[in-house]
Amino acid sequence: MITVLAGGVGAARFLSGLIQIEKPENIRVVVNTGDDFILHGLYICPDIDTIRYTLTNDVGSQGWGRSNETWHALGELKNLAQHAPERSRATDWFALGDRDIATHLYRTQRLREGADLTQVTGELSQAASLRLKLLPMTNDRVATMLTMEDGETIDFQEYFVKRRHAEPVMSIQFEGNRQAKASREALDAIADAERLIIAPSNPVLSIGPLLALPELAAVLRSQRHRTIAISPLINGKAVKGPADHLMAELGLDSSVVGVANYLDQYAGHMVADEADIDKRASIEALGFKTTFAPTLMSTPKRARELAKVVMSATLDD
Amino acid sequence: MITVLAGGVGAARFLSGLIQIEKPENIRVVVNTGDDFILHGLYICPDIDTIRYTLTNDVGSQGWGRSNETWHALGELKNLAQHAPERSRATDWFALGDRDIATHLYRTQRLREGADLTQVTGELSQAASLRLKLLPMTNDRVATMLTMEDGETIDFQEYFVKRRHAEPVMSIQFEGNRQAKASREALDAIADAERLIIAPSNPVLSIGPLLALPELAAVLRSQRHRTIAISPLINGKAVKGPADHLMAELGLDSSVVGVANYLDQYAGHMVADEADIDKRASIEALGFKTTFAPTLMSTPKRARELAKVVMSATLDD
Numbered sequence: 001m002i003t004v005l006a007g008g009v010g011a012a013r014f015l016s017g018l019i020q021i022e023k024p025e026n027i028r029v030v031v032n033t034g035d036d037f038i039l040h041g042l043y044i045c046p047d048i049d050t051i052r053y054t055l056t057n058d059v060g061s062q063g064w065g066r067s068n069e070t071w072h073a074l075g076e077l078k079n080l081a082q083h084a085p086e087r088s089r090a091t092d093w094f095a096l097g098d099r100d101i102a103t104h105l106y107r108t109q110r111l112r113e114g115a116d117l118t119q120v121t122g123e124l125s126q127a128a129s130l131r132l133k134l135l136p137m138t139n140d141r142v143a144t145m146l147t148m149e150d151g152e153t154i155d156f157q158e159y160f161v162k163r164r165h166a167e168p169v170m171s172i173q174f175e176g177n178r179q180a181k182a183s184r185e186a187l188d189a190i191a192d193a194e195r196l197i198i199a200p201s202n203p204v205l206s207i208g209p210l211l212a213l214p215e216l217a218a219v220l221r222s223q224r225h226r227t228i229a230i231s232p233l234i235n236g237k238a239v240k241g242p243a244d245h246l247m248a249e250l251g252l253d254s255s256v257v258g259v260a261n262y263l264d265q266y267a268g269h270m271v272a273d274e275a276d277i278d279k280r281a282s283i284e285a286l287g288f289k290t291t292f293a294p295t296l297m298s299t300p301k302r303a304r305e306l307a308k309v310v311m312s313a314t315l316d317d
Numbered sequence: 318m319i320t321v322l323a324g325g326v327g328a329a330r331f332l333s334g335l336i337q338i339e340k341p342e343n344i345r346v347v348v349n350t351g352d353d354f355i356l357h358g359l360y361i362c363p364d365i366d367t368i369r370y371t372l373t374n375d376v377g378s379q380g381w382g383r384s385n386e387t388w389h390a391l392g393e394l395k396n397l398a399q400h401a402p403e404r405s406r407a408t409d410w411f412a413l414g415d416r417d418i419a420t421h422l423y424r425t426q427r428l429r430e431g432a433d434l435t436q437v438t439g440e441l442s443q444a445a446s447l448r449l450k451l452l453p454m455t456n457d458r459v460a461t462m463l464t465m466e467d468g469e470t471i472d473f474q475e476y477f478v479k480r481r482h483a484e485p486v487m488s489i490q491f492e493g494n495r496q497a498k499a500s501r502e503a504l505d506a507i508a509d510a511e512r513l514i515i516a517p518s519n520p521v522l523s524i525g526p527l528l529a530l531p532e533l534a535a536v537l538r539s540q541r542h543r544t545i546a547i548s549p550l551i552n553g554k555a556v557k558g559p560a561d562h563l564m565a566e567l568g569l570d571s572s573v574v575g576v577a578n579y580l581d582q583y584a585g586h587m588v589a590d591e592a593d594i595d596k597r598a599s600i601e602a603l604g605f606k607t608t609f610a611p612t613l614m615s616t617p618k619r620a621r622e623l624a625k626v627v628m629s630a631t632l633d634d
Contacts, residue, residue, distance in 0.1 A: 040426040041422065042359075072389070072419075073418045077419040080440075080441065087430075088427060090427055099393045101390045102390045102396075103397070105407075106394060106397040106398070123401065124397065
């Protein structure tokens with residue numbers, strides 16, 4: 001059994017490679033929920049949905065949302081938002097496609113009926129005939145919050161979508177992480193796994209929330225010898241998103257070495273891009289085994305090749 | 318100033334006639350909110366929306382929902398609902414069009430932000446350039462509940478939409494009506510009006526919730542001499558919906574005489590269809606003045622003609 005710790009787009013691409021070479025039934029994915037938020041009353045789980053849409057070949061060309069999407073609700077919302085009071089979040093900056101809205105409507109209804117997020121995610125996966133198991137890291141509320149240079153603290157979506165992750169961040173908090181319990185299913189998936197993979201997701205924004213759950217972090221530490229991390233940075237640059245400059249803003253080394261430093265309690269093997277082969281010694285000095293390979297998943301074939309590399313990376317006994 | 322007490326489709330048709338002969342700025346509409354409900358997390362106000370869509374020439378041909386509507390979210394929801402647990406209300410029986418959803422998203426967001434329903438309804442009206450004032454009867458929660466012959470109590474939408482108002486009803490309750498306060502704006506609209514009109518809406522289901530608010534009912538009683546009711550029944554039949562058989566099921570006379578009986582504390586003048594002229598004596602015996610005229614609003618012109626009749630109906634001094 002394989003367990004993947006995942007954020008959104010990068011993880012989804014990696015998983016689309018992994019299911020080409022491994023039975024989906026053998027894969028469990030523990031997904032970040034720190035980006036989840038409620039907008040217009042809808043309970044939205046961006047990372048879970050991105051993975052689900054990607055793996056069912058129903059993802060938008062931008063890497064999120066659904067393919068063949070229409071935007072009629074959003075078009076109307078745009079008109080309404082123009083008449084909203086200034087401080088309202090009734091707005092059109094979060095791209096809700098009509099078919100995507102159905103996911104949120106269903107999830108919101110089921111959560112209101114008392115189902116937990118793990119159960120609802122299972123129902124949504126089943127409806128999409130998704131055969132791997134998507135497991136939210138927790139059924140409780142954990143919110144990734146960012147404190148900006150001017151001292152203002154904003155939530156993930158405001159940072160990422162509304163402000164296009166362009167403004168410098170001073171610190172990150174995971175609100176609720178001490179009260180939240182990692183889900184039983186997520187903990188089991190980590191404890192039981194023969195091979196654990198930390199997907200090439202933003203370490204601080206997408207993997208950070210998982211590590212902020214004390215029980216989950218402890219189980220993961222105990223599995224360090226079975227855990228392979230994939231660097232999302234190539235030659236110091238993020239393929240997508242703000243990982244590079246965000247790590248620098250937070251005082252971390254914005255390179256695969258910084259990623260290794262961030263994850264060294266949790267992973268024993270680092271898969272990095274071949275462009276970073278000069279950093280081998282620095283990474284290995286942190287106690288990692290290393291594999292260098294092409295990590296840019298620009299095509300399904302490249303995603304599959306990366307998955308092969310990760311599946312053949314040697315583990316400690 | 319004219320104030321209309323309104324339910325959904327019948328009231329909307331009447332108002333579309335009234336605004337042809339009166340300045341919209343002089344019209345306030347106190348609208349039933351007993352049908353309001355939360356589905357998939359969305360706060361839905363069927364009567365308010367039906368009136369708003371009708372008066373902005375954006376209503377569906379069925380009399381509710383929006384014109385030029387698409388159903389992409391609902392199509393997806395249908396697929397998801399098939400995988401929902403049996404008792405779930407995650408479902409597709411309530412027809413949510415994509416553009417209609419935007420209304421509910423906006424309303425839900427604004428209510429979550431602390432705005433009251435009166436304010437949000439004003440914002441939605443303004444966005445649609447609606448010049449008459451739509452006033453929810455209350456900002457509090459009142460839910461029309463129906464007890465069926467088998468003793469089961471269900472909410473309005475389950476009765477009306479899911480079960481297509483086909484099953485016999487034993488009694489109706491307006492849950493929360495004693496705790497709810499009629500809105501200040503609704504009370505003022507009734508107290509200030511020179512002419513009050515009870516629209517041809519289902520008396521027990523659509524006007525009943527307004528009368529179940531004690532303060533609103535009291536102000537309305539004090540305005541009886543200024544109030545004209547329009548019968549929604551023609552020759553004992555409802556134009557649309559269950560008013561006729563529902564009144565019979567509740568032990569009321571399912572004719573304009575039953576309507577007059579139901580409203581005799583609140584209205585001093587009854588406008589009934591010319592087909593019911595034989596009931597003049599029975600209605601007048603209840604203390605009503607009467608006017609008989611064509612009341613079927615099958616075209617905008619007929620709606621206008623009915624509005625003219627109502628506007629020229631004599632009031633007591």
